[in-house]
Amino acid sequence: MAAHTYVLVDVDDALAPDERQAVQAGRTFRDAHISPFADGIELRRETAISTLRLASQHGLLGLQVPTTQGGLGLSVLAAARVYEEIAEGCLAHAFSLEVHNNIANLVSRRGTKGVQDRWLPRLLSGDAVAAFCLTEPAMGSDAVAIQCKADSVGSDWVLNGEKAWVTNAAGADLFAVWAQTDAAAGSRGIAAFLVEREAEGLTVTDPYKLMGGHAMGTAGILLRDCRVPADGLISPPGEGFQVAMQGITAARIFVGAQCCGILKAGLERAIGYVSRRKAFGRPVGSFQGLQWELVNVATEREAARLLVYRAAAAADRGLSATVEAAQAKKFATAAAVSGLVTCMQAMGAHGFLIDSTLGRHLATAKMAEYLDGTSEIQNVVVARSLFGGALD
Ligand SMILES: Cc1cc2nc3c(=O)[nH]c(=O)nc-3n(C[C@H](O)[C@H](O)[C@H](O)COP(=O)(O)OP(=O)(O)OC[C@H]3O[C@@H](n4cnc5c(N)ncnc54)[C@H](O)[C@@H]3O)c2cc1C
Known part of the structure; x- marks a missing residue:
């Protein structure tokens, strides 16, 4: 996919230098340990907890654990960018890491000193994994x-x-x-x-x-x-229920970001293929009908990113971000499911091959529609903000 820098969407410009480094570390981790292996892992129905442990070598464990406790102390926005990059290789790997990091964050903020001393070093080194x-x-x-x-x-x-x-x-x-x-x-x-x-x-x-x-x-x-x-x-x-809901709000933002990552992977794969594949004497990508389908996917992805980044920015300002997160997750997951189907269709039967990786991404996009609350539950959250108690 040809690179285009959208002035308002080059979100990394808004990140601190150490946060940009974390985003780069996410890319390096993905390219070294996830993208080359994810198809095989899925084909063999293996778990990849050992890959999660390797994230420590790239400094990606404890993304939001305060630096004073050995973590990276990232903002929600920066963490979302890291997960977006990792998901480009595999959403399942990104989500697994995210869940682990969310619990490490919980331990760092709410554990007793004894619990923190016992668990944080292990969670940050990858010696222990959390659920x-x-x-x-x-x-x-x-x-x-x-x-x-x-x-x-x-x-x-x-x-x-x-x-x-x-x-x-x-x-x-x-x-x-x-x-x-x-x-x-x-x-x-x-x-x-x-x-x-x-x-x-x-x-x-x-x-x-x-x-x-x-x-x-x-x-x-x-x-x-x-x-x-x-x-x-x-x-x-x-406090327990409130703590769960606060964690889930951030998690919805991260799942939305991950969907933007798999959409990028799908678009790149489809655009590369249709630029080479010929029919009726021309690359199929030169047909305007096909181009416009992919334009729609790219546009939905940009819209999803904006919703995700807005929700992250709201959370970073200490606002509740519940509605923003619900809208971002609802939109990004739906965009990923429909967008990946479009990418597969653009690739003809080739898109249906395991090797195309699009089926793997599509399955995880569908999975994302359940994670941290279904799309219907996101609707419930948004509807509550629209109607308040008016219908009770
Ligand atoms: C791969 C995977 C990993 C997961 N990982 C975790 C995890 O780590 N930890 C964890 O705790 N959970 C996890 N979940 C569970 C996930 O959070 C739940 O699947 C989700 O909350 C929905 O619950 P349910 O599947 O029981 O659906 P149900 O609650 O049984 O809902 C069934 C259907 O009814 C709809 N529905 C329910 N209420 C309403 C309503 N008020 N209005 C309209 N429609 C409604 C739902 O949207 C859904 O379509 C995971 C799920 C998956 C698929």
Whole structure:
């Protein structure tokens, strides 16, 4: 794809020099460890947790952990740019890294000193991998209704329940688990706990067989009388739900950014192919009908980037950014699904080959429509801002 610098979209100009370095590190990591291997990993349905650990060699673990605690202290905008670059190679790898980094960030901001001393060095070196566990087999969108129970026993907590769709579960060493401490209290009863993989009573199921995104090692976990020491309580009742929602807002921005990355990969692949492929004596890319289809994809991608960067800028200013993040994620994921289908179509049957990589990107674009809340739930968030309590 020929390079064009959009004056208002060369967002990296707005980043600090060390943030631009992190974006470059994301590209280097992608080119060295992800792009050359992602098709094979997906074909063999392997997890790629070992690749996540390698991100430490490129300084990409702890993107938002404060520098005083050994992280990079990146803004949401800079972190979004890093994930956008990595996703250009594979969205599943980018999301796996993002989940890990989000939990490292949580530990750095809410863990006790003892928990930070024990876990942060391991999370930042890649020695330990983290996972986020909110969704359950019987509950996804309605997060307030989680059934996993946490009972206070002496100074400890005992967890019982099941979590589903846990990204990184296959190789994770540390699970951040949201559980209900008092069903009558609703969202105010929800708390978050750090559970170690070796904890008695925790079992990880086999990874799911999916349409794509196997690199993430997504699986379920079972908690049976799983004892968590007092300092494993990372967000107490009354705060746990809020903390989850704040994390999810940032995660929606990052997923939107990742969709912009896979759209770039799809466009580049399609434009390269149609510029070479001939039909009726001309490159198929010279047909205006085909060009305009790809123009639409490129335009939607630029619009998605603007929504993502606006949401990130709002979050960096300390605003809630909930609506901005929902709009960015809703738009970027839909643009990625439809845009990648268009790119595949432009490549004729060749686009349908595994080697074209577009099928892999398309599967992860579809996956992104579920991650951190479905597109319908983004609509619920935006509708709430439009109507307020007017219809209650
Ligand atoms: C590959 C993958 C990895 C994931 N990783 C994680 C992870 O690491 N941690 C984690 O906690 N979760 C994870 N998830 C789970 C994800 O967050 C949920 O799938 C998502 O929140 C939706 O929940 P659900 O699938 O149970 O759908 P449901 O809640 O059962 O919804 C079913 C359908 O109903 C629609 N719906 C629900 N409520 C409404 C409404 N009010 N209005 C209109 N439509 C509605 C939904 O949009 C959906 O289309 C992952 C999911 C996938 C696919």
